[in-house]
Amino acid sequence: MASTLTPTPSPGRVAHRVPPAVSLEDVTVTLPRASGDLQILHGVSFKVPAGSVVALAGESGSGKSTAALSLMRLLPWGAEVGGRIMAGDRDVAAMSKEELRLFRSKEARIILQDPWSSLHPMKSVGSQLIESARASDPALSKAQARELAVETMKRVHIPDPKSRLKAYPHEMSGGQLQRVLIAMALVARPTLLVCDEPTTALDVSTQAQILELLRELNREMGLTIVIATHDLDVIAGLADRLVVMYAGRVVEEGPTAQVMANPQHPYTWALLATAPKHNRGERMLTIEGRPPALDALPPGCSFAERCEFTTARCLETRPELVLVDEPSRHRTACLRVQADQSVSEEVR
Amino acid sequence: MSTPPIIRTGKTAVDPTDVVLELDEVVQTFHGKGGLKVHAVNGVSLKIARGETLGLVGESGSGKTTVGRAALRLYTPTSGRITFEGADVSRVKGRKLRRILRRRSSMVFQNPSTSLNGYMRLGEILREPLDVHRVGTPAERKRKVEEILDVIGLDAAYAQRYPHELSGGQRQRVGIARALMLDPSLIVADEPTASLDVSVQAQIVNLLEDIQAERGLAYLFITHDLALVRRISHRIAVMYLGRIVELGAAEDVFARPQHPYTASLASMELTPEHQIIPEGELPSPANPPPGCSFHQRCPIARPQCARERPELTEVADVVSGQPRSFACHFPGELTLALADERVVTVPPPLPVVPALAAR
Numbered sequence: 001m002a003s004t005l006t007p008t009p010s011p012g013r014v015a016h017r018v019p020p021a022v023s024l025e026d027v028t029v030t031l032p033r034a035s036g037d038l039q040i041l042h043g044v045s046f047k048v049p050a051g052s053v054v055a056l057a058g059e060s061g062s063g064k065s066t067a068a069l070s071l072m073r074l075l076p077w078g079a080e081v082g083g084r085i086m087a088g089d090r091d092v093a094a095m096s097k098e099e100l101r102l103f104r105s106k107e108a109r110i111i112l113q114d115p116w117s118s119l120h121p122m123k124s125v126g127s128q129l130i131e132s133a134r135a136s137d138p139a140l141s142k143a144q145a146r147e148l149a150v151e152t153m154k155r156v157h158i159p160d161p162k163s164r165l166k167a168y169p170h171e172m173s174g175g176q177l178q179r180v181l182i183a184m185a186l187v188a189r190p191t192l193l194v195c196d197e198p199t200t201a202l203d204v205s206t207q208a209q210i211l212e213l214l215r216e217l218n219r220e221m222g223l224t225i226v227i228a229t230h231d232l233d234v235i236a237g238l239a240d241r242l243v244v245m246y247a248g249r250v251v252e253e254g255p256t257a258q259v260m261a262n263p264q265h266p267y268t269w270a271l272l273a274t275a276p277k278h279n280r281g282e283r284m285l286t287i288e289g290r291p292p293a294l295d296a297l298p299p300g301c302s303f304a305e306r307c308e309f310t311t312a313r314c315l316e317t318r319p320e321l322v323l324v325d326e327p328s329r330h331r332t333a334c335l336r337v338q339a340d341q342s343v344s345e346e347v348r
Numbered sequence: 349m350s351t352p353p354i355i356r357t358g359k360t361a362v363d364p365t366d367v368v369l370e371l372d373e374v375v376q377t378f379h380g381k382g383g384l385k386v387h388a389v390n391g392v393s394l395k396i397a398r399g400e401t402l403g404l405v406g407e408s409g410s411g412k413t414t415v416g417r418a419a420l421r422l423y424t425p426t427s428g429r430i431t432f433e434g435a436d437v438s439r440v441k442g443r444k445l446r447r448i449l450r451r452r453s454s455m456v457f458q459n460p461s462t463s464l465n466g467y468m469r470l471g472e473i474l475r476e477p478l479d480v481h482r483v484g485t486p487a488e489r490k491r492k493v494e495e496i497l498d499v500i501g502l503d504a505a506y507a508q509r510y511p512h513e514l515s516g517g518q519r520q521r522v523g524i525a526r527a528l529m530l531d532p533s534l535i536v537a538d539e540p541t542a543s544l545d546v547s548v549q550a551q552i553v554n555l556l557e558d559i560q561a562e563r564g565l566a567y568l569f570i571t572h573d574l575a576l577v578r579r580i581s582h583r584i585a586v587m588y589l590g591r592i593v594e595l596g597a598a599e600d601v602f603a604r605p606q607h608p609y610t611a612s613l614a615s616m617e618l619t620p621e622h623q624i625i626p627e628g629e630l631p632s633p634a635n636p637p638p639g640c641s642f643h644q645r646c647p648i649a650r651p652q653c654a655r656e657r658p659e660l661t662e663v664a665d666v667v668s669g670q671p672r673s674f675a676c677h678f679p680g681e682l683t684l685a686l687a688d689e690r691v692v693t694v695p696p697p698l699p700v701v702p703a704l705a706a707r
Contacts, residue, residue, distance in 0.1 A: 059545040060516075159628070173629055174408070203407045203572055204616050208625045215620070230545060233575075237620040274550045276575035277617060284554050284579070287547035290515055 020088030020107075022048040022071055022192060022224060027083035027093075029066055031076055038295055040066050042248045043083070045321070048241075053218050053225040055239035055256070057232050057271065061291055063248040065196050068228040072108045072194055073100060087192065105135045109185035113197035115177035119169040125180050126165030129153070129187055136188030145187075152183040156213060175206035182213065193217070195227040199234060211238050233277055236260055244268045247291050247302035250321060254330030264324050264332040266307045301335065309336055360561050362400040362582055367431075368533050368566040369396045369419055374428035376411075376418050386634045388414040390590035391428070393660075398533065399560060401567040403581030403598065405574060405613065409630045411590040416536040416570050420453055421445060433533060451481055454527035458539040460519035464511040470497075470522055471507030477529040496525045500555060517548035524555060528563075536568045541576065553580055574613055578602050586610045589641040590633050592660060596672025600665045606672070606679035608646050615684055622685035640677070648681050 029041040041063050048054045056064040069075060070085060073092050085092040087108065095103060112118045120128060129149035134140050140148065146165070153161035156179040169177060178198065185193055195214070199207040215238050217223050229235050232242070235256070242259045244252040244267065252265040263269040270287045289306040292298060298305065304314040319333040376389040389411045396402045406412045418425055421437055430438045437449050454477075457463035464473055471493050478489045494504045500521040511519055520540060527535050537556070541549040557580065559565060571577050577584060577598075584601045586594040586609065594607040605611040612624040626645040631637050637644055643653035662673040 059547065175629060204574060205407060205612065205626055208616055208620075208623055212620070212625060271546060274547045276549070276553075276573060276579050283557075284550040286550040286554065288551075290517075 020191060020224065021050040021086075022088075022226070023086045024067065024070065025084040025086065027067070027070060027081065027085060029063075029070060029075060030080040030082075032078045032080070036295070037080075040248055040294060041070070042297075044245070044248070044250055045083075046243045046250060046253055048224060048226055051218070051222045051224055052240040053214075053227065053238055054241045054243060055232075055235040056226065056228045056243045056245060057230065057235070058245035059230060059271075059291060061247075061294070062245040064228040064230075064243075064245045067243075067245065068194050068196055068226055069110075071192070071226060072104055072110060074104075074110065106137075106188055107190055108192040108194060109188055109190040111178070111181050111185060111193065111195045111198050114201050115174055115181055116169065116201075118181055119177060121169055123168075124165065125167050125169065125172070129165070129180070129184055132184045133187035136190075148187055149183070152186045153180070155186065156180075156183045158183070173206075174202050175209060178202060178206075178210055179213070182210075182217075186217070191222075191224060193223050193225045195225065197229055198227060200229070200231070207234065211235075214238060231275070232260065232271055233275055244271070247297060248294060249302065249333065250331075251303065251334070252330075252332040253321070254325070254332075255328050258325070258328055258330055264330070264337050265303075265334045266309050266336075267303045268332075270306075270308075301333075311336070360399045360564075362397050364395075364397050364400075366398045367395050368398050368400075368433060369568070370394070370429075370431040371415070371419060372429040372431070374415075374418055374430060375426045376414050376423055377426040380634060384634050387590050387636065388633055389418060390633075390636075392587075392590075392592055394585055394592065394595065396534065396566045396568060398566055399564040400583070401560065401569050401581045403577035403584040404568060404570045404587060405572060405577050405584060406587035407572070407630050409589075409633065410587040411633065412570050412587050413538055415587070416455070416538050416568055419534075419568060420455060420536055421449055446481070451530055452532050453534040453536070454530065454532045456520075456523050456527050456535060456537040456540045459543050460516060460523045461511070461543075463523055464519060464526075466511055468510075469507065470502075470509050470511070470514075473511075473522065474507070474526055474529055477526065481530060483530065492529065496528060499528070499559070500525045515548075516544050517551055520544060520548075520552055521555060524552070524559070528559065531563070532565070534566045534568070536570070538570045539572070540569075542571070542573070549576070556580070574602070574616060586613065589630060589636055591641065591675065592673075593642065593676070594672075594674040595660070596665065596674075597668060597670040600668055600670060600672050604665070604667065604680070605682075605684065606674040607642075607676045608648055608678075608682040609642050610674075611682040611684060618685055624682065640675075648678055650678070652677055 024044050024046055027041055027044045028039060030037045030039045044067050056068055058064040081093045126149060130142065130145040133145040133148050149165060150161045153164060158164055158176060158179050199210050202210060214225060218225050227235055227239065239256045242254065242256045243250055246267050252259060252268045259268060260272060263272060273285050274287055287306055292302055300315040300317055301319055304310045314335055317335060319335045319338065321331045321333045322338055324330050324332055324337060371392055371394050373391050373393055374389060375391055378386045378388055380386050392415055394402065404412045404415060417423060425438055429436060432449050433452065435448050440448060474493045474496060475489050478484060478492060493507055497504055497506055502518065502521065541552050544552060560567060569577065569580055581598045583596060584598050585592050588609050594601060594610045601610060602614040605614050612626050615622060615624040628645050639654040639657055643649040658675045658677050660673050660675040662671055665672050
């Protein structure tokens with residue numbers, strides 16, 4: 001029994017401590033419904049380099065949460081997954097039940113949007129932390145797990161962690177609870193952290209504190225972090241790469257700074273321009289209309305109906321993701337951009 | 349869905365002497381378990397003029413929602429005075445309350461999915477305020493419902509629909525329409541866009557601004573979205589632990605914050621290295637700290653701050669000359685890093701590709 005409080009791993013699990021590069025390769029997710037199957041993801045591919053922070057952005061219904069949750073195969077009952085979900089050299093989509101259980105308890109952990117409903121209201125915070133720690137490493141004794149819990153709470157900057165262990169969720173504020181949830185993930189010493197809108201339910205200053213904490217964990221512990229969010233500005237300072245999703249597809253992907261400073265897809269541009277922060281005009285810019293229903297996607301570009309730059313071709317031909325910038329692997333799926341590219345190639 | 353016509357651009361002109369609502373030293377205390385007294389609102393004074401939007405910002409627990417609810421007399425204030433259109437409404441009850449205040453004010457809630465009755469058709473939801481206040485004949489009420497649906501850009505056929513058939517943005521439009529049914533002079537909007545997507549948020553804001561320009565409505569706009577409040581408000585009040593700590597014209601407050609708490613809020617728009625993140629959490633309103641309530645988290649606090657509570661004092665802004673007030677012993681000491689590029693840069697639209705530009 002080599003388990004101690006320092007993050008020295010017990011023998012036999014060393015290989016898993018190196019953060020894996022995670023990637024989705026042409027992933028499709030289909031939900032069975034009485035009225036016919038509903039396809040939520042249509043061939044989503046993106047890579048998360050080891051130790052990096054990647055943000056998935058889009059409106060509600062764009063598939064960003066589904067894409068994030070599919071990394072851990074946390075999908076609604078009966079969901080059919082196609083394609084490959086790679087964590088390191090293993091395919092999450094093909095894991096057996098037991099492998100998946102171990103993967104979720106030891107390596108990949110999740111933080112959800114609403115901290116109030118993510119914790120058991122009738123168990124103390126401490127017992128939930130201990131449970132989480134021992135789920136990941138059954139060799140830990142209760143006392144060891146408790147000490148690990150205290151250390152981790154200190155790590156996420158919860159003041160007076162020892163006495164806070166006895167607190168119940170309702171006795172803590174939203175920001176504190178979100179820290180507890182992060183601690184619950186960290187006691188497992190995971191290598192991948194999936195966050196589904198981790199700050200949406202929180203105040204601005206609390207939001208900033210939580211993002212700061214995630215940034216710190218990424219830098220100091222080398223955690224690979226995937227965040228689904230609808231607020232591009234929130235993750236601008238945190239994410240290395242940005243994946244913009246629309247109607248179950250990736251429409252743009254690239255390094256955050258580059259995508260935000262020079263968006264190639266009209267949807268990315270519209271998302272940025274409609275945020276109150278940039279919306280400084282006399283009248284606010286809006287994206288008119290709504291995303292298409294997932295069971296009635298148009299044959300062409302899904303965004304064509306709401307796009308300012310739509311041409312006849314956009315309504316017929318579905319654009320594929322293509323590279324717009326080779327070294328940074330900035331990709332976008334827009335016919336206009338592709339036309340622009342081929343024009344410049346001809347010139348060359 | 350048709351778009352509401354463009355009525356105006358920019359903020360409406362306001363005559364600050366034409367006051368719709370005035371709160372004077374309003375205190376709202378709630379009684380908790382074991383004789384615990386929670387001063388949710390602790391002496392708040394503010395005025396809202398016709399056609400003006402007053403943005404109220406603060407953390408959860410700062411008392412901003414309580415101020416909004418107190419303004420509409422959903423509570424009876426523990427002390428202080430609430431004046432609405434010249435009449436003192438702090439203690440009125442029953443029919444008089446309905447006639448003076450309820451008939452002339454309304455509220456838009458945060459979550460349109462839970463604030464509309466799922467068993468009622470939109471027509472019924474919108475007609476209900478008219479029924480309650482016995483306004484007009486049935487035919488007139490029906491016509492009014494159709495008119496208001498047109499204002500919010502929904503087809504008249506929507507009167508027969510149920511809330512669940514609508515998108516989040518459409519539901520919030522209905523929430524706004526319901527608030528407009530009685531032609532109020534004041535609307536309290538409590539985080540009306542918080543549960544909506546960014547693109548839909550902008551539509552709702554445009555609608556609220558159009559309605560204000562057309563009808564001269566006053567808004568008390570409660571939010572924690574700073575970029576939004578800065579855009580929509582004429583003036584902004586910053587609340588901290590039940591008190592207003594800073595109040596002034598929207599341009600001034602965030603550009604030249606005087607109170608360190610406002611400075612930290614304003615800094616959230618800057619890049620992470622320039623953000624001033626206050627440590628710790630909002631203290632409990634049941635047990636507020638002595639002196640300045642922000643002193644425990646304040647980066648520039650001095651011993652004086654722990655002893656004496658700073659009073660809200662009014663001065664003229666050094667640049668704009670507009671009145672502003674703040675409650676701090678060392679105003680303006682905590683300054684923002686110079687506005688960096690990211691704040692002003694609006695991402696450029698795509699270059700139009702000539703070969704494809706023709707539709």
